[in-house]
Amino acid sequence: MNSIEVHNLTVAYQQLPVLWDVDFELPKGQIIGIVGPNGSGKSTLLKAIMELVPLSSGYVKILDKSLDQMRKHVAYVPQRETVDWNFPASVRDVVKMGRYQPGRLFKRLTDLDNQLVDEAIEKVKLTPFANRQIGQLSGGQQQRVFIARALAQGADVYLMDEPFVGVDVATEKAIMDLLQAMRDEGKTIVVVHHDLQAVTANFDYLVLLNTRLIAHGAIGDVLTSENLQATYGGQLNLFAQLQQIIQEKDFPIREKGFEDK
Amino acid sequence: MVGDAISHSVLPGIVIAYLVGSQTQSSLVLIGAAIFGVLTTIIIDFLYRKLKLQEDASIGLTFTWLFAFGVLLISFFAQGNVDLDQECVLFGELGLAFLDKIIIDGRLYGTKSIATLLPAFLLVLMFVVRGFKGFQLNAFQAEFAQTKGIKTGFWHFALMGMVSVVTVLSFESVGAILVVGFLVVPPATAYLLVNDLKRLHIFSLCIATLNILMGYFLALKLNVSISPTIITVSGVVFFLTFVFKTTKFRLFNSPRIPVK
Incomplete structure (x- = not known):
């Protein structure tokens, strides 16, 4: 059984296609990276899977069923910038939102709900911050709040939009460890990521995207220079050249405040 | 500011209710106004979400258009010596609210404002x-x-519907300045003090009540109009809270530990 199937998916914003005839099937129980340059439609792909944007054509299946049948089994982790972090809510308040269900909004959360919320906060190591207002957290901690909320949903498939943006290396490692622990429990994790730096090496499966689907498969099979050229095009080339120039000419890259280093 | 917009855009509703009822029957007028209040929020939402107009532009477009439409309706259908303008129908004055008494069998049961606003408040x-949780x-x-499959439209329009009905009902009793002021100022003051949504609600209500009491008695003392005094007091309380918060921040916060 596939975790997610996407067939002939086309999404357009005001006539301009953002995704064009994307078609793939993703395995279960793996960490899957969706990688591509800015504007390649990665976030839109997640939104299309969650039916947050209208599809021009195609359809999506989650664990062989439609989204409406499987909503309880999918957790969506939006980009960190999409919310107002000054909102009067604590870490626990936000994680609790993971337990809100349609039709149960007028009822109180049960003891089981609260227990799951506490466990989720524990897993992302935010227990000491549980009552803190979400604006008073670092970027990495805010990201972990969102992940805790997804964990509290108790889903099987997790869709994460750029969870590694704006976090330091230590947090990056912490989040990656968490994702690997989730995978080892049999969860499927789909991560949108904008570049091919360090974290990509920890993914099991890659989807290379640039409006069209470039390639998808186990990480070893997909990471060919041909595929990367097709995904990143001239950009990759430019960076490679720049790196070469910097190396050859010992280009001064020190900045103010780093004079001694 | 949706509340501000509603204060103008309900005019067509009032005129239509007046034309249908041929009298300024207040219940019919209120229903007409409430319908146009909700309609205003729907149009604003449509412009903002579907046509991707900025929110302030959506609000500005909607209420000026509906207000102008209301004025046109008056000049078309209510020509001559007709006593109809939204000032007299809609804009109440807190100081006069007690005049509308409910007397049954010679016993006083309160004022009309209490009879309409208390049930609205409780609901x-x-x-x-x-x-x-939904809100x-x-x-x-x-x-x-x-x-998660939650019907966000329901919650949005439930909120907007409540705002417009309460706005219209309150306009009639206490006037525009108090309604628009109290939609914003007490929550803004509470927002400076707490960062928990439940406490924000409770603090807003407490601050609003205090502002009203202080403003009311100050107005009596100075023998001036009540509504503007209450709002002035509210504004002063807001700025005092702001000053209190920033100075407290400076006085009691431990010095920042430098990051090595």
């Missing part, structure tokens, strides 16, 4: 308490709610 209170989630992140 809104009940709905907000019971549906707190909270929708305000914080409607997109996330949608992914």
Whole structure:
């Protein structure tokens, strides 16, 4: 059984296609990276899977069923910038939102709900911050709040939009460890990521995207220079050249405040 | 400012209700006004979400258009010596609210304002308490709610519907400045003090009550108009809270530990 199937998916914003005839099937129980340059439609792909944007054509299946049948089994982790972090809510308040269900909004959360919320906060190591207002957290901690909320949903498939943006290396490692622990429990994790730096090496499966689907498969099979050229095009080339120039000419890259280093 | 917009855009509703009822029957007028209040929020929402207009532009376009339409309706159908303008129908004055008494069998049962606003208050209170999670989630992140299959439209229009009905009802009793002022100023003051949504609600109500009491008695003392005094006091309380908060921050916060 596939975790997610996407067939002939086309999404357009005001006539301009953002995704064009994307078609793939993703395995279960793996960490899957969706990688591509800015504007390649990665976030839109997640939104299309969650039916947050209208599809021009195609359809999506989650664990062989439609989204409406499987909503309880999918957790969506939006980009960190999409919310107002000054909102009067604590870490626990936000994680609790993971337990809100349609039709149960007028009822109180049960003891089981609260227990799951506490466990989720524990897993992302935010227990000491549980009552803190979400604006008073670092970027990495805010990201972990969102992940805790997804964990509290108790889903099987997790869709994460750029969870590694704006976090330091230590947090990056912490989040990656968490994702690997989730995978080892049999969860499927789909991560949108904008570049091919360090974290990509920890993914099991890659989807290379640039409006069209470039390639998808186990990480070893997909990471060919041909595929990367097709995904990143001239950009990759430019960076490679720049790196070469910097190396050859010992280009001064020190900045103010780093004079001694 | 949706409340401000509603204060103008309900005019066509009032005129139509007047034409249908041929008298300034206040119940019919209120229904007409409430319908146009909700309609205003629907149009604003449509312009903002579907046509991707900025929110302030959507509000500005909607209420000026509806207000102008209302003025046109008056000049078309209510020509001559007709006593109809929204000032007299809609804009109440707190100082005169006691005149509208409800007397049955020679016994006083309170004023009309209490009879309309108290049930409205209780209904809104009940709905907000019971549906707190829905409003909270929708305000914080409607997109996330949608992914869980929660009907975000329901919560949005429930909120906007309540705002417009309460606005219209309150206009009639206490006047525009108090309604628009109290939609914003007490919550803004509370927002400076607390960062928990439940406490924000409770603090807002307490601050609003205090502002009213202080403003009311100050107005009596100075023998001036009540509504503007209450709002002035509210504004002063807001700025005092702001000053208190920033100085407290400076006085009691431990010095920042430098990051090595």
